[in-house]
Every structure is written in C-alpha cells, then in structure tokens.
Amino acid sequence: MKLRADQTGDRGIPMPLWLQGALESAQAAVISALVVLAPIVAVWATAGFQNNNFDALARLGGQAWLLIHGVPLHLTTVAGDAAAQPESGTLSLIPLGLTLIPFLLAWRAGRRLARASYTDQLWQALLGSWLVYAGFGMATGFVCRTDDVAIFLWFAGLMPLVPFGLGMVVGARREAGSWSRLIGVDAVDWIARTSQHSRWAGSYLGSAIKAGFVALMAAFTMSAALLAVDLFIHWDLVIAVYEGLDAGAMGGAVLTIAQLGFLPNLAVFALAWTSGSGFALGVGSQAGPLGTAVGPLPSIPVFAALPAGPLDYGFVALVVPVLAGALAGWWFLREGENHFDEWLSIKIRSRWFTASASTIVLGAIIGVAAGLMAGGLAWMARGSAGIGRLTDIGPDPLSTALWVAAEVGIGVVIGYAAGPWLERQQKLREADLDTAKP
Template sequence: MKLRADQTGDRGLPMPLWLQGGLESAQAAFISALLVVVPIVAVWATSGFGSAGLDVLARLAGQAWLVIHGVPLYLTTVGEGAAARPEAGTLWLLPLGLTLIPFLLAWRAGRRLARASYTDQLWQALLGSWLVYAGFGIATGFICRTEDVGVFLWWAGLFPLVPFGLGMVIGARREAGSWSRLIGVDAVDWIARTSQHSRWAGSYLASAAKAGFVAVIAALAISSALLAADLFIHWNLVVAVYEAVDAGPVGGAALTIAQLGFLPNLAVFALAWLSGSGFALGAGSHVGPLGTAVGPLPSIPVFAAIPAGPLDFGFVALVVPVLAGVLAGWWFLREGENHFDEWLSIKLHV
C-alpha cells in the first residue's frame, strides 16, 4: 500500500518486505562499489599503480568504498633505516561529494520501498535493507583489511548506515508526503488534541529551526562563492601543480574527480575561514583570515589556491556570519507568527 492518502495498494515485487529491502540495499551497494572500481581500474590500466595485482586493486577499491561512507582506516607504516619503527595513524576524511552517491541510491530505494509498504509495515523493509547494507560493510572491511590498513569491523558495519539510512528515510518521506504519514500518525488529529499554547510553541520552534537552516545555507552559499572566486584567481597556480604532478590524462581525471568529491568539504573549510576560526592542514598549521601558516603540503592542485601570508583586509570576511544572522532574523520575523494579541485576549477577560 502506498504511503499516501489514497491507500490504493501497490505492493511492488511479490516478496516479503524485508527481502525486498535487502535486495534494494544489495543493488545500491553494488552500484556504489562499481562507481568506485571504475576510476581505479582506469588508472591501473594506464600503469598508474605500477605492477599491482588485481587483489591489491580490489582491496584498494573496498577501502575507498569504506572511506566515502565515513569509515576510519587505521594505517601502519614503517620508516626507513636501521632504527625504523612502525608508526600508526587514522585516516578519517569524509568526501561529502562522493558520499552523495550512496545517499542518492538510498533515496531512490526508500521511495520504492515506501510505495510497496503499508504505513505500519515500512519498518520491516527498512530493517531488512539496513541489515543487508551493514553486512556488506562488515564483509568489505573483513576482506579489504591488510597488515598496513586496519578496519574495525563494527565501524565498517555501522558508519555506512549513516548516509544510507538517512537517504532511505528522506526518500520514504518524499514518497509519503509528510513525516506523520510516514510513521502512521494522524498529524491533524494530534494537533487538534493539543492545547493552543502547545500549538503556538510548536509554531515558534518550527520557525526558529527554519531560520537557523536559512542562516546555515546562506553562510555556505557565500563561502562557496568565495571558494569559486579564490580558485578563479589562483587558477594559474592550480594548473602549475597539475603540470608538476604529470599524472597523465586518466590520472589527472581521477585526481580531478577526487577533488570534486571533496568540494563540499572545501566549502565548509571556506566557511570556517570566513568565521575567523580558520582551519588546520597538519599539526601546528593554521589558515585563517588574518594570516596563513602551513608547512609543506602534498601535491594536490586545489591546495595551491590557499591564500598565503598575512592578509591586510582579511578581517572583512568576519561580516559574512553577521549577514547570515541578519538574513535568519528577517526570515524569522517573516515566518514566525505573532500570537501576543491572542494570548492577551485569552488571559485578560475584559
């Protein structure tokens, strides 16, 4: 049955809901893994990984799949020399742009499962899908861990459920039309049974939440525009790093795809720069509107666009969060309902 008011009935594939949810998750996991494997194989085909075997490529692809789902990898390296000691570190850097791949696949699966479920049975499809996706993550972590790259299997099972589960719930809500209908609650009846003060408080809380969302979106939009302007100004330095790396057409394309995957992260870094707090690129470094102090950076072209040295007018950037707050306040005054007169008429019997 569709999660809509018509309740006409559309069970989709003739199978149990938990099994259909598992098949949807398996399909999403396979597609997202395939999108990770393709660029790695393309780089390998152009001798980008030297003489690495197919088993190495498969583990690398699995590790990349875990990284785009936010799973931390524990790296162990051994230095050179007679007194070399193993050094351990954690790789935990979520490429928000690439994380959209499992999110959108889950959004599609959530809509399909919502069309095939009753409102009080959707949990069966969601539970089946999440168990299968968690199992896929655990299996990937178990197969792809090596002596140099460790994976905690519980994290490999739980972390992928964050973008996947969020996308599935939002997709199901999109098909249902409302959150209350998604969970089988009659929102109109619930609101009618609450007091007038509760309805007013709920209206104010909703308006405040929307205003905060507007402030965040406005600040991110301005920081994204600033990031685009910075990349345009320093395009010659970015191109120079590309030429110095000399990764070839396929390697350059893979490097570009990886940087595009981190583009939302860069927008967040730009927002941190605009807020005055700045961000760090390594221990002891700082990049902020009042100056930049960093050590040697890896040969990643986008890093060439980081403003260098002291900035005489960098403090002007601090006005951006203020403008976002002003916009949020305007939205709140426009969206929020003023019930002070009604409250007086209820409390004061004249």
C-alpha cells in the same frame, strides 16, 4: 493508509517487503562500489600502481568504498629502512562529495520502498535493507583488511548505515509527503489535543529552527561562492601544480575526481574561514581571514589557491554570517510566528522593552540553531589524512559553532529590526509597478 501498489513476482505472489528492501540495498551497494572502483581501475590499467595484482586492486577499492561511508582506516607504515619504527595513524577524512553516491542511491531506494509499503509496514522493508547493507559493509571490511590497513568490523558494519539509512529515510519521507504519514501518526489529531500555548510555542521554536537552517544555508552558499572566486583568481597556480605533477591524462583526471569528492569539505572549510574560526591543514597550522600560517603541504592542486600570509581586508569576510543572519531574521518576520513577542507584549506594557527583549531572544535562539548545525557540518568535514602532520585537517566544530552562532545572532537582530522597513519598501515598489501598468 496506503502508500503503494503491491510489488509481485512472476507468479503474482507479493514479494516480502524485507526481501525487496534487501534487493534494493544490494543493488545500491554494488552500484556505489562500481562507481568508486572505476577510477581505481583506470589508474591500474595504465600501470599507475606499484602492486598491479588484482587482489590488491580489489582491496583498495573496498577500502575506498568504506572510506566514503565514513569508516576510519587505521594505517601502519614503515618509513626508511626495515629497522625503523612503524608509524601508525587513522585515515578519517571523508570525501563528502563521494558520500553523496550511496546517499542518492539510498534516496531512490527509499522512495521505491515507500511506494511498495503500507504505512505500518515500511519498517519491514527498511529493516531488511539495513541488515543487508550492514552485512555488505562488514564483509567488505573483513576481506579488505591487510597488514598495513586495519579495519574494525563493527565500524565497517555500522558506519555505512549512517549515509545509507539517512538517504533512505529522506527518500521515503519524500514519497510519503510528510513525516507523520511516513510513521503512521496522525499529526493533526495530536496537535489538536495540545493546548493553544503549546501550539504557539511549538510553531515559534519550529520557525526559529527553520530560520537557523536558512541562515546556515545562506552562509554556506556565500562561502562556497567565495571559494569559487578564490579558485578562479588563483587558477594559474593550480594549473602550475598540475603541470609540475606530470601525472598524465588519466592520472590528472583521477586527481581531479578526488578533489571534486572533497569539494563539499572545502566549502565547509570556507564557511569556517568566513566565520573567523578558520581551519587547520596540519598539526599546529591555522588558516583564517586574519592570516594563514601552515607548514609544507602536499602537491595537491587545490591547495595552491589557499591565501597565504596576512590579509589586509580579510576581516571583511566576517560579514558573511552576519548577512546570512539578517536574511534569516527577515525570513522569520515574514513567517509571522513570533508568538513570544506577542506573549511578552501582553505581560509587559512597555513596547520598547518587549520588542527589544523578544528580538534579542529570537537572535539567540536562531543563532544557537545555526551554530549547532554549522558545528555538525564542521565535524563531518574534518578528519585525519593518516600519518604525519596532516592528522589534523579541517575546522574545529566547537569554535565554528560559537563563531557562527554569535555572528548569525547579531545578523538576526539587524534583519528582524529592519524587516518592517524592507517590507514597506517592497510594497511601495509593487504599488509603483501597478501604477505604471496601462
């Protein structure tokens, strides 16, 4: 099975796949570095840094490049006079919006490499690409280490492979059309050799996991919409913070870019907020739908939109994951893959019991799937801002997973139970429309 037309050099000699992968990763590394360095250079050009040496600028750009790839930076500062004890901490809060830059570049590279490879040879291109990208990260970590910023070289080499490797695999899969074709496995033949019960169980669990993803995406979308509404309502407070900073046109633009880089993190914070688990903005703080208790925050404009104090109707936000679960339950009903209900109804003749039991089990499975994915998002979005109170920022993954799982599970039971009625209503509307047509 072939995925490609061969890539050739100037003399018509096929380019080795490992070399093509290396070139693709080098291109992606350089482009992502330039994109990250551009706003830093803009601030440097307007004398926005105390240290205007070019080598300091280059190291700062390299550290920012490592941070958007998830590499933690270990900071050490001395507060006050020289006799004070140094403070140390870890900067691990990843701007997920900027992480999309290497991910999308890798997605493009993965598609190109898939077109250039046979199914059983793609690993050569991927291996060459990942080795070069890891080498680029390790070299960047080695060059950009300072007395104030320590970087573990193994982290610098391996952590960038997570967003880059994921993007490349997703892009290659997009070009191949299926996971089985991507890895050279005949999935149809493998499934055909399994028993009918195994196929039913697999389709049931697969559809339940997909429904969990539907629930998570629905809850995430609604939470992001609430975040947008909150920013709109408190826009005057956000503008007041901008005016108070008086950072100038260039400084304001860079500050806005940095906040946009953290916008996906804020959307995950909003998901945790609507679930009821809330999130932290500093050690000992908590922001949730039932109230907000945080200490002094830095002058970052987006923080001005944070609801303060007790909220009279904040508990209404808890309905968001439940609605998302109801949507997932209806989606699962339309999939028609509830083979556990079919099996249970054969074993037990009491339909009222089998329908109730299978629906509760379905809600538990989809809720667990959505909760695990929500916990993963919370883990990626949280982190430490380095030193001081802001060493604990973001939602707790375990708490977020439990709240989302419970609320989505309840919604799935409601949505699946109400699904037949919704289907009948939809068919009646379609019939009325057909009757009204001339």
